Amino acid sequence: MSSLAQKIQQLQAAFESDFKSSFDFSSRQALHKKYVKGILKELYAEIKIIKDPEEKRQAGLLINQFKNYLETHFSSSNIESAEQSPPPAVFFDPSVYKTQFTRGRSHPLVQFALSVEEIFINMGFSLVEGPEIEHEENNFEKLNIPLHHPARDMQDTFYIHGENKLLRSHTSNVQIRTMQKQPPPLKIISLGNVYRVDDIDAQHTPMFYQCEGLVVDKGITFSDLKGVLIEFITLLFGKETQLRFRPSYYPYTEPSAAVDMSCPVCKTQGCRTCKNAGWITILGSGMVHPNVFSGVGYNPKNYTGFAFGLGINRLAMIYYDMTEIRGFYENDVSLWTK
Ligand SMILES: [Zn+2]
Structure with a gap:
């Protein structure tokens, strides 16, 4: 060479x-x-x-x-x-190795909560918010749940040591706060995290997402409550969905009703989603107890109202046909790409 x-x-x-x-x-x-x-x-x-x-x-x-x-x-x-010519602002080399990128988006639970919010806002509800660390009084006493009421044991709440405060066990504290600030009429919903002492299993987590609604005005009846809830569920799950109102007990409403919906998967025939019952309990509701009105300075002789509360996680599990509530928090992206 x-x-x-x-x-x-x-x-x-x-x-x-x-x-x-x-x-x-x-x-x-x-x-x-x-x-x-x-x-x-x-x-x-x-x-x-x-x-x-x-x-x-x-x-x-x-x-x-x-x-x-x-x-x-x-x-x-x-x-x-x-x-x-002058150099381009960013050097582009088409030969550089390229990995595949996927676009980010909101968590499915957030997406679901937003559609719940949207339905109620379209029905004329206003969105209100409140703190997750709450005075014991707003979480219990003001909701007609006195100190020695068995509901306090039932709820198994996270108390904050040495203070009269706790992690709210429901979003009802927001109703109390709103009624104390604002005279009737009211038509509000509130969404947010609530906390209960529970071991984590397929159906329970110590923190979950709740939605609560309250309507107060002159002449509000149980029919109004039924109308709003039927409209809400059929908008979310389709017109063929049926609701069943069962007598129930909550300290802050009288009369109270637990609400079941027909299973959207099997249409009441019985399947894995509804544990063969054909129906799934999705929320608690009722006419606001006169004691609650008196506690916040509303005159129960002039005003009536209804309230309802539902677990967003549970409803979202039905919506996405999930068997485990843990799926929302385990960061397993494959669950959401199916
Ligand atoms: Zn079913």
């Missing part, structure tokens, strides 16, 4: 490693200057001093090959044309 061929081989190897470690526009521009403007010109100058015509021809051939080799590299990174 001639000494020139050897030299070009070394230059080519050096260029290759330089090129691999240059990723941006300016470093490639510098490479172009070094090899095309510098080294290549010097090589062509060397031909001029070769006397033997055959040797001269061979040298020209080798240098031209090297020139072509350099050009193929620089044409892909557009250095040649960039010499005349």
Whole structure:
């Protein structure tokens, strides 16, 4: 091998490693200057001093090959044309390895909560918010749940040590806060996290998302309550969905009703989703207890109202046909790409 061929081989190897470690526009521009403007010109100058015509021809051939080799590299990174025009703001190299990207979006529980919110807002409800750390009084006493009422044991609440405060066990505290601030009429919903002492299993988590509604005005009746809830559920699950109102007991409403919906999967025939019952209990509701009104300064002789509360997680589980509530918090993205 001639000494020139050897030299070009070394230059080519050096260029290759330089090129691999240059990723941006300016470093490639510098490479172009070094090899095309510098080294290549010097090589062509060397031909001029070769006397033997055959040797001269061979040298020209080798240098031209090297020139072509350099050009193929620089044409892909557009250095040649960039010499005349200003460099682009971002260097774009189509040969760079590209991984697949997926677009982010809201958590499915948030998406579901937003559609619940939207339905009630379209029915004329206003959205109100309240604190998750609450005075004991707003969570219990004001809701007609006195100190020694068994409901306080039933609820198994997280108390804050040494203070008369707790993590709210329902969003009803927001109703109390709103009624204390605002005279009737009222038509509000509130969504947010609530806390109860529960072990984590397929159906329970110590924190979950709740939605609560309250309507207060003159002449509000149980029919209004039924109308609103039937409208809400059929908008969410379809017109064929049926609701069943069962007598129940809550300290803050009288009369009270637990509400079941026909299973959207089996249409009351019985399946895994409804545990073969055909119906699923989804919420608690009732006419606001007169004691609650008196406690916040509303006159129960002039005003009536209804309230309802539902677990967003439970309803979302039915909506997404999930078997485990834990799925909402385990960060398993594959669950949501099915
Ligand atoms: Zn079913």
